[in-house]
Amino acid sequence: MTTSPPVPVRYLKGDATAPQAKGVKIIAHVCNDAGGWGKGFVLAVSRRWPEPEAAYRRWHRARAGNDFALGAVQFVRTEKYVWIANMIGQHGTRTGSKGPPVRYEAIGTALETLAARAVELGASVHMPRIGCGLAGGRWDVVEPLIAQTLVAAGVAVTVYYFD
Template sequence: EEFEVFWQTSAGSLQEKKRIKYLSGDAVEPLKKSTVIAHIVNNKGKWGKGFVLSLSNKYPAAKKSYLSCFKENNFPELGVVDFVMVDAQEKIFIANMYAQDGIKKNINDKKQYVCYDSLKVCLEKLSDFALVNRLSIQMPRIGAGLGGGGWNVIVSLILYNICYKMIDCNVITL
């Protein structure tokens, strides 16, 4: 508890250095070497809308790994993160984060499918993986589109679970 207070005080003085950086571009294109590209996947074995379309075009291994998790009716639990190395030379990984329970039915579907508790668990695993492997993190606006989540809630989870640990985090939008 004492360390936590010390850390928050120290981290607080560095707040300007580690914030989410918002950029315009293609989140599938790594900004630099040693990067993990994180995104949310559903737990139903459905891959085909949104960000994953361009992701699977550039990195087919990410889709293959995701779909292989559903062989023989083996459905991953929410909170699981599947890390896929897609470029060993450049040290690029994809993080398939299982934090979405179901899929949006149509454009009028306003239901929230992203599970904040599961996303928190996924982001903790993502930050641990990034720290151990000395990676920066980049992502699209996860969970706010097809996941139906509130971006302000998702930002607070990213800030606490990634930026708080002094990890570079870029959110890239088209």
């Protein structure tokens, strides 16, 4: 029996908060572990739906008694067929002595959780270039993590970019 190769990541010019696909969709993005929500892609998410920000803030406030930490993922349903994945993949919000806030290992762990949920829901995944904006990450490091987790699990992935 032969298996077909995984579908590569699809790149589209556009808005990741308006995913271009049928069926269940998960919009994934990277959050920090400091409780900050107010710059970057999260602003586009909040303009469209209030629930992901409110859920993230509750999750952070109650962090002593939950799994809020690098590598964790919170799934928030915003519409019948749309979920938001708040992935903790950034330590703090500023570049410091240990470099930019991006934490690639945490993003990889979060992507594994995301892949499992996407398979469970039969969902496609939509995202900006996660970890590469305010987190200061490099796409040539993040893209292989997406291939090793989501693409390897057979999940359709679309990455959106603005001009």
